[in-house]
Amino acid sequence: MSSERLDEVARGGVPDWLPFSKIKLYTNAFVRQDGKLLLGYKKRGFGKDLYNGFGGKVEPGETPAQAALRELEEESGIAAPLEHCGVLFFVLPDLEQAFHIDIFRAEEYSGAITESDEMRPQWFDIEPAYATPNAKPAAADGSPKEHNTGLPPIPYDQMWADDPFWLPLMLAGRHFAGRADFGSDGRLQKWWFGAKPV
Numbered sequence: 594m595s596s597e598r599l600d601e602v603a604r605g606g607v608p609d610w611l612p613f614s615k616i617k618l619y620t621n622a623f624v625r626q627d628g629k630l631l632l633g634y635k636k637r638g639f640g641k642d643l644y645n646g647f648g649g650k651v652e653p654g655e656t657p658a659q660a661a662l663r664e665l666e667e668e669s670g671i672a673a674p675l676e677h678c679g680v681l682f683f684v685l686p687d688l689e690q691a692f693h694i695d696i697f698r699a700e701e702y703s704g705a706i707t708e709s710d711e712m713r714p715q716w717f718d719i720e721p722a723y724a725t726p727n728a729k730p731a732a733a734d735g736s737p738k739e740h741n742t743g744l745p746p747i748p749y750d751q752m753w754a755d756d757p758f759w760l761p762l763m764l765a766g767r768h769f770a771g772r773a774d775f776g777s778d779g780r781l782q783k784w785w786f787g788a789k790p791v
């Protein structure tokens with residue numbers, strides 16, 4: 594990202610950010626193609642039973658971009674020309690580590706999509722995502738783009754509570770950054786999201 598300031602897209606919650614004592618690096622990768630988005634249903638571990646992109650911890654000696662390719666392959670069986678598109682920072686109340694997550698996207702992939710021990714991949718229809726606030730219309734003239742994938746819409750009610758703020762930005766092709774702090778009930782307690790000016 595350049596040094597340009599970000600446009601604020603959303604902010605809210607309590608006055609103070611949560612404290613944290615260390616930061617762990619993670620990745621998250623999203624592949625879209627022909628009006629559909631590939632997500633994985635997480636079968637175990639952190640974020641179990643939620644849909645998400647494919648990602649995980651950056652291992653020692655790896656760059657985030659290398660980790661993103663490795664995690665995508667391990668969890669979904671595919672390779673993709675990933676491009677960096679955003680940075681997210683999360684603090685959860687009962688964890689001393691904060692999450693620094695580099696987000697990547699791609700519009701093509703190779704290989705066969707394969708279920709792993711950790712993730713069950715599934716395609717979703719992208720278009721309903723543009724109905725959420727802060728998203729750009731799909732077509733330049735503002736009209737909704739035709740879509741008839743027959744797939745279910747992006748399952749925001751089975752995803753992390755922060756996702757509706759930034760996923761539409763990613764789908765609109767914008768670069769973004771944000772922070773969200775969670776309460777012990779799993780809900781957002783304070784958040785800020787911004788995107789590079791278009």
Ligand SMILES: CNc1ncnc2c1ncn2[C@@H]1O[C@H](COP(=O)(O)OP(=O)(O)OP(=O)(O)O)[C@@H](O)[C@H]1O
Nearest residue numbers: 619620621638639640647648649650683692694753
């Ligand atoms: C709090 N709000 C959040 N919103 C959206 N996505 C979030 C997230 N917090 C973590 N994530 C993602 O969840 C995955 C965890 O990865 P996680 O399974 O723990 O890592 P990894 O695959 O290395 O684990 P193993 O140790 O191999 O099981 C990883 O994609 C990471 O980007």
